[in-house]
Amino acid sequence: MKGWLKSVFALLCLALNLQATACQLRFAAETDFPPHLIKNDEQHWHGQTAELLQALAAKVGCQIDYRSSPWLRSLMQLKSGELDVISHLYRNAEREKDYYFLGPHHLEAIWLIGKAADFKEVRTLTDTIHLKPAPRIAVLNGAYYGEDFAAVQRNPGFAALLVPISSIQDKLALLNAGRVDAILEDRSVLHYWQQHQLKSASLYRPIVQIYQAPVYFGFSKKSISAAQFAKLQQAWLLMEKDQTVRNIQQRYQPQ
Known part of the structure; x- marks a missing residue:
């Protein structure tokens, strides 16, 4: 019996691990929006917004799937759940019906x-x-x-x-x-x-x-559950507490 329980526990751990590995955040990214989103010659992303989202994704065990999409289309795709997150989103009561807001990440x-x-x-x-x-x-x-x-x-x-x-x-x-x-x-x-x-x-x-x-990361309420967003909120608070957010912002903003 104990061996059976151990096997079940191991399978559950493996499933959770695979789930975390498979987690992806589909993110609408302009390929040239410095200092916020910059794609270098090696096709790697950096910049203030990119690095904040990368740090956030790492804390919740997710990868980022960068998708090129015009701004207006990105808003529609976020609303429908075809995208999970966009950045630089102004917050208002109307938008809060469809999106979760995290941040702000920039003034x-x-x-x-x-x-x-x-x-x-x-x-x-x-x-x-x-x-x-x-x-x-x-x-x-x-x-x-x-x-x-x-x-x-x-x-x-x-x-x-x-x-x-x-x-x-x-x-x-x-x-x-x-x-x-x-x-x-x-x-x-x-x-x-x-x-x-x-x-x-x-x-x-x-x-x-x-x-x-202030502008925020906006997460789709169609593709991100309340429980998932709660984890993202907790991760962001930890990033603020350990100065990750401030340190990244200071690297890119005028002093």
């Missing part, structure tokens, strides 16, 4: 970024409406830039300036190619460009702050 500061000479008369976002020639401003399709931005966007004159872009890479490429005059982007991205002396980075300046708010 996002969205600015109008462009060449200072092109926007020297701009003190507020609405000032861009009166510029001649009219500037082209790239915005991420499906992104939330705050209620003040939404109010200005209802002005047809301002809405006509906006160029919707499906991914971070498209937005940055258009700016560098001169096909848009400004972008709405987190200031930490501009800091990374200039710190690493990327092409044309020194020409750009933060013109007007659009919105600032």
